[in-house]
Amino acid sequence: MGIHLSIRMHSKLLVLLLFHLVVANFVDSLQQLSCHAEESSALLQFKESFMIDKSASRNDGAYPKVSSWKPAGGGNSSCCLWDGVECDEMTGHVISLNLSSSYLYGSFDSNSSLFSLVHLQRLILSHNNFNHSQIPSSIRNFPSLTHLDLSWSFFSGQVPSEVSYLSKLTYLNLCCNVLENGAPGHPDQLLKLQPSDMRSLVQNLTSLETLYLSYINISSIIPVSVTNLSYLTSLALRECDLFGEFPMKIFSLQNLEVLSVRYNYNLTGYLPEFNRSSPLISLRVGFTMFFGTIPSSIEKLNSLQELDVVQCNFSNSLVPSALGNLRQLTYLDISKSPFGGPIPDSLANLTQLTVFRVSTSSLTGPIPSWLGELPTVIPWVNLIGLRLSFNTFHGQLPIPPPSLQEYGATNNNFTGEISPLLCNMSSLHNSFHGMMPQSYNNRSSLRMIDVSHNQLQGQLPWSLANCVMLEYLVLSNNQFRDIFPIWLGTLPELKLLAMPHNHFNGVIGQSRTNVDFSKLRILDLSFNNFTGEIPALFPNITVNKSTYMFEKGLQPLISQTTNLKATYMYTEVAYDFNGFYVGRSVDYSITLAIKGLDLFYSRVREGFAAIDISNNKFEGKIPEFTGNLKELRSLNISSNILTGSIPSSLGNLRNLESLDLSRNKLSGLIPQQLTKLTFLGSFDVSHNNLTGPIPQGTQLTSFNSTSYEGNPGLCGDPLPKKCGNQEAPQPPPSTEEDSDSGSARTLEFDLKFCLAGIGSGFVVGVVLADVAITRRQELFLKIVGMVRLMIRKG
Numbered sequence: 001m002g003i004h005l006s007i008r009m010h011s012k013l014l015v016l017l018l019f020h021l022v023v024a025n026f027v028d029s030l031q032q033l034s035c036h037a038e039e040s041s042a043l044l045q046f047k048e049s050f051m052i053d054k055s056a057s058r059n060d061g062a063y064p065k066v067s068s069w070k071p072a073g074g075g076n077s078s079c080c081l082w083d084g085v086e087c088d089e090m091t092g093h094v095i096s097l098n099l100s101s102s103y104l105y106g107s108f109d110s111n112s113s114l115f116s117l118v119h120l121q122r123l124i125l126s127h128n129n130f131n132h133s134q135i136p137s138s139i140r141n142f143p144s145l146t147h148l149d150l151s152w153s154f155f156s157g158q159v160p161s162e163v164s165y166l167s168k169l170t171y172l173n174l175c176c177n178v179l180e181n182g183a184p185g186h187p188d189q190l191l192k193l194q195p196s197d198m199r200s201l202v203q204n205l206t207s208l209e210t211l212y213l214s215y216i217n218i219s220s221i222i223p224v225s226v227t228n229l230s231y232l233t234s235l236a237l238r239e240c241d242l243f244g245e246f247p248m249k250i251f252s253l254q255n256l257e258v259l260s261v262r263y264n265y266n267l268t269g270y271l272p273e274f275n276r277s278s279p280l281i282s283l284r285v286g287f288t289m290f291f292g293t294i295p296s297s298i299e300k301l302n303s304l305q306e307l308d309v310v311q312c313n314f315s316n317s318l319v320p321s322a323l324g325n326l327r328q329l330t331y332l333d334i335s336k337s338p339f340g341g342p343i344p345d346s347l348a349n350l351t352q353l354t355v356f357r358v359s360t361s362s363l364t365g366p367i368p369s370w371l372g373e374l375p376t377v378i379p380w381v382n383l384i385g386l387r388l389s390f391n392t393f394h395g396q397l398p399i400p401p402p403s404l405q406e407y408g409a410t411n412n413n414f415t416g417e418i419s420p421l422l423c424n425m426s427s428l429h430n431s432f433h434g435m436m437p438q439s440y441n442n443r444s445s446l447r448m449i450d451v452s453h454n455q456l457q458g459q460l461p462w463s464l465a466n467c468v469m470l471e472y473l474v475l476s477n478n479q480f481r482d483i484f485p486i487w488l489g490t491l492p493e494l495k496l497l498a499m500p501h502n503h504f505n506g507v508i509g510q511s512r513t514n515v516d517f518s519k520l521r522i523l524d525l526s527f528n529n530f531t532g533e534i535p536a537l538f539p540n541i542t543v544n545k546s547t548y549m550f551e552k553g554l555q556p557l558i559s560q561t562t563n564l565k566a567t568y569m570y571t572e573v574a575y576d577f578n579g580f581y582v583g584r585s586v587d588y589s590i591t592l593a594i595k596g597l598d599l600f601y602s603r604v605r606e607g608f609a610a611i612d613i614s615n616n617k618f619e620g621k622i623p624e625f626t627g628n629l630k631e632l633r634s635l636n637i638s639s640n641i642l643t644g645s646i647p648s649s650l651g652n653l654r655n656l657e658s659l660d661l662s663r664n665k666l667s668g669l670i671p672q673q674l675t676k677l678t679f680l681g682s683f684d685v686s687h688n689n690l691t692g693p694i695p696q697g698t699q700l701t702s703f704n705s706t707s708y709e710g711n712p713g714l715c716g717d718p719l720p721k722k723c724g725n726q727e728a729p730q731p732p733p734s735t736e737e738d739s740d741s742g743s744a745r746t747l748e749f750d751l752k753f754c755l756a757g758i759g760s761g762f763v764v765g766v767v768l769a770d771v772a773i774t775r776r777q778e779l780f781l782k783i784v785g786m787v788r789l790m791i792r793k794g
């Protein structure tokens with residue numbers, strides 16, 4: 001009976017419960033249709049406090065989520081239905097706000113209406129532009145917050161200590177609030193975190209699973225209490241100015257999958273003996289002072305996909321062959337390490353590799369011929385990046401798989417010819433013995449090839465014409481012996497072709513159509529044996545910035561600020577990491593001879609275009625350079641056997657900064673039109689047979705007299721030789737459309753322009769970051785010349 005009774009009571013309870021549930025659900029759906037009015041208006045106020053600006057979110061898939069938000073009475077009256085808003089099903093309170101990539105631009109104050117949404121559990125504001133606002137300390141109003149993402153949003157200043165009150169956080173991402181300052185990998189950090197706040201943060205936020213603080217200036221040691229974060233799966237502290245000893249116990253965190261402490265140059269530490277229970281997927285300690293050895297127990301990390309130990313102090317004398325057992329590895333960067341010896345054969349088993357870099361180690365020996373055939377075909381069929389540069393590898397140049405996008409093999413001792421298997425997909429496919437590369441699509445992915453400074457010889461294989469994505473081809477300083485590969489003109493993306501210091505020879509034909517070499521911007525044929533007339537290889541040089549920036553809608557490593565800064569030529573290599581897109585921009589770099597000096601430019605300004613065909617045997621006249629080359633910044637045709645006079649059309653190349661015509665057999669007068677080249681910082685016509693006066697009263701007289709020497713017939717300033725009466729300076733032609741009569745007014749304008757450029761730290765027309773100082777000096781000299789002229793004229 002007692003039992004019976006209790007069952008009856010239970011069923012009563014059940015009915016009550018069911019009733020309650022039904023009613024609650026009904027109430028819920030009502031609430032969902034009309035969210036709390038004060039929350040709705042808080043959201044609308046929040047929306048109104050920002051501008052919608054497309055440049056605030058540059059990543060893929062961005063759109064203005066708030067534009068669907070409408071006040072009550074409109075179609076979407078419940079804020080719970082608004083894009084990016086989520087309400088609690090029971091209470092109707094807003095619990096999640098995701099306005100990631102929503103073009104929000106403006107400042108974000110501590111008194112923002114947003115902070116009345118006290119029930120928030122998730123707040124995602126990444127990829128907007130909060131115009132250097134501080135992270136508001138009112139963030140403490142969200143005690144229920146579990147998920148906070150303020151990455152990539154231009155927050156600046158101190159991270160408020162109030163963040164450490166959010167003790168329920170499992171996800172905290174304050175990464176990447178950076179400004180592009182020019183140098184890739186070294187952006188300006190905008191956020192700072194006091195060491196004491198860092199300590200309370202990791203002491204208090206014990207539920208953290210993800211902690212991303214990369215690019216925040218922390219300037220402290222890593223607090224040991226990080227090791228108490230037992231739920232931690234991802235820890236990213238890239239470039240935080242951390243120093244001192246890395247707490248070894250972090251490696252014992254049972255759930256840790258991702259660890260990055262790259263670019264903390266003063267952080268020391270060592271790798272532990274690893275065991276099989278570690279779930280590590282990504283281990284990045286590059287550019288730190290980690291020391292000791294890479295233990296062979298690393299092979300026990302059977303989930304490891306990324307390993308980066310670039311430029312550490314590890315003392316292994318050989319590349320550890322244990323790495324070959326990390327079968328899941330997709331990314332391996334062991335560059336700038338002291339390893340010697342060959343690449344171990346075991347690495348042949350790393351079939352998942354997409355990036356392999358061993359540049360500037362001391363690796364020797366031939367590239368192992370794992371497939372038992374020469375030339376070596378690399379068996380990593382998913383490879384997209386391969387850097388072998390600055391070692392002493394010898395033997396044949398290895399042939400990359402068709403998936404490869406970036407290939408650097410410079411400064412080694414590779415010999416022999418480039419195999420026609422490069423970009424010859426059909427034969428390459430056969431040699432994989434049935435292994436099918438994942439990205440195999442019957443066309444090459446190669447965008448960049450740099451094989452400079454080796455001992456490669458012979459002719460270029462025609463298969464290069466199959467590299468249809470190729471943008472950048474550098475063959476400098478080898479022993480190639482061939483005629484000019486005019487067939488490269490069909491490559492639709494080719495922007496840079498450098499082949500100086502080889503034995504190329506013969507007459508260069510004119511390109512067949514004006515679409516050949518249609519995107520070429522930099523051509524270096526210097527120090528070869530070319531003969532015949534100067535070819536017209538450049539149909540048109542046009543600058544279209546948007547085609548370079550964000551070309552594929554990818555998230556660049558460092559996002560652009562809203563103010564326009566210089567952009568640089570790069571190509572984007574991209575691969576899929578665990579479903580996450582990983583992109584990396586690879587800058588164009590070149591060595592160019594300017595003023596007789598070989599200068600290495602680690603980056604190339606977007607608008608730059610240059611031709612260097614010096615030190616060949618080109619003959620005949622300098623062709624008429626027409627207006628379609630007006631973007632040209634540097635023209636070097638010195639040390640050939642050119643005859644005739646300097647064409648006045650050179651004056652149309654208005655952006656020239658450097659013009660070298662020296663050491664030819666040019667005769668006649670220096671055309672007055674060259675005075676239109678107001679950006680010239682370097683000018684050389686020495687060792688020709690020029691005659692008559694140097695155009696006086698122009699910037700041409702501000703150059704060093706060495707620019708004119710070796711022309712017995714030349715006279716006038718800056719040469720010591722005075723002009724006779726019949727050689728008196730001619731009046732400049734007044735028929736030109738812009739009639740730049742060399743008046744003081746024109747010069748004054750130019751001078752102001754130049755000074756303005758210097759004042760703002762932007763050196764006019766400067767191409768290249770590394771020589772900015774040299775160029776400033778040149779400009780300075782030029783300005784001194786102009787001032788001198790003005791004083792003289794005035």
Ligand SMILES: *[C@@H]1O[C@H](CO)[C@@H](O)[C@H](O)[C@H]1NC(C)=O
Pocket residue numbers: 068070074075076081082083
């Ligand atoms: C309501 O918002 C949704 C997106 O959240 C949108 O698709 C829909 O068109 C809106 N309706 C009205 C009437 O604005």
Ligand SMILES: *[C@@H]1O[C@H](CO)[C@@H](O)[C@H](O)[C@H]1NC(C)=O
Pocket residue numbers: 098099100101124
């Ligand atoms: C936020 O919204 C974006 C779409 O705009 C989505 O891709 C992302 O996964 C969302 N984030 C979270 C944490 O829900």
Ligand SMILES: *[C@@H]1O[C@H](CO)[C@@H](O)[C@H](O)[C@H]1NC(C)=O
Pocket residue numbers: 051105106107131
């Ligand atoms: C962004 O900040 C700058 C400098 O503080 C200020 O001049 C500008 O008005 C701000 N823009 C917005 C939309 O708040």
Ligand SMILES: *[C@@H]1O[C@H](CO)[C@@H](O)[C@H](O)[C@H]1NC(C)=O
Pocket residue numbers: 109111112113
């Ligand atoms: C918040 O404070 C700023 C000044 O700090 C003020 O300009 C702004 O109007 C205030 N906003 C609100 C919503 O009170």
Ligand SMILES: *[C@@H]1O[C@H](CO)[C@@H](O)[C@H](O)[C@H]1NC(C)=O
Pocket residue numbers: 161164165166167200201204
């Ligand atoms: C830790 O969080 C609690 C509230 O959750 C707060 O009272 C305390 O001040 C916080 N401690 C620190 C050091 O921030």
Ligand SMILES: *[C@@H]1O[C@H](CO)[C@@H](O)[C@H](O)[C@H]1NC(C)=O
Pocket residue numbers: 241265266
């Ligand atoms: C590393 O430490 C040295 C000396 O302690 C200091 O001079 C240097 O600025 C530090 N470098 C960085 C990147 O913090």
Ligand SMILES: *[C@@H]1O[C@H](CO)[C@@H](O)[C@H](O)[C@H]1NC(C)=O
Pocket residue numbers: 324345346347348349
């Ligand atoms: C690759 O792995 C297989 C199977 O584990 C092994 O037998 C072979 O020796 C490995 N190859 C190399 C070069 O280490």
Ligand SMILES: *[C@@H]1O[C@H](CO)[C@@H](O)[C@H](O)[C@H]1NC(C)=O
Pocket residue numbers: 392413
């Ligand atoms: C390159 O090879 C040549 C000839 O085999 C040799 O003399 C030279 O020392 C090698 N250079 C390097 C850097 O290994």
Ligand SMILES: *[C@@H]1O[C@H](CO)[C@@H](O)[C@H](O)[C@H]1NC(C)=O
Pocket residue numbers: 502503504527528529
């Ligand atoms: C150019 O050709 C001449 C004679 O044919 C030869 O002596 C010279 O070495 C060659 N120069 C180069 C750079 O190939």
Ligand SMILES: *[C@@H]1O[C@H](CO)[C@@H](O)[C@H](O)[C@H]1NC(C)=O
Pocket residue numbers: 514515539540628
């Ligand atoms: C080159 O530019 C001129 C105008 O400057 C234009 O008419 C011509 O179509 C262009 N040619 C090519 C191949 O783009």
Ligand SMILES: *[C@@H]1O[C@H](CO)[C@@H](O)[C@H](O)[C@H]1NC(C)=O
Pocket residue numbers: 665667668689691
């Ligand atoms: C230089 O030009 C003059 C005529 O202007 C000519 O007589 C002379 O032979 C030339 N000298 C050389 C070395 O070409």
Ligand SMILES: *[C@@H]1O[C@H](CO)[C@@H](O)[C@H](O)[C@H]1NC(C)=O
Pocket residue numbers: 704705706
């Ligand atoms: C001109 O160039 C020579 C050689 O480069 C140098 O010695 C001299 O100082 C320069 N003169 C001036 C005025 O710059």
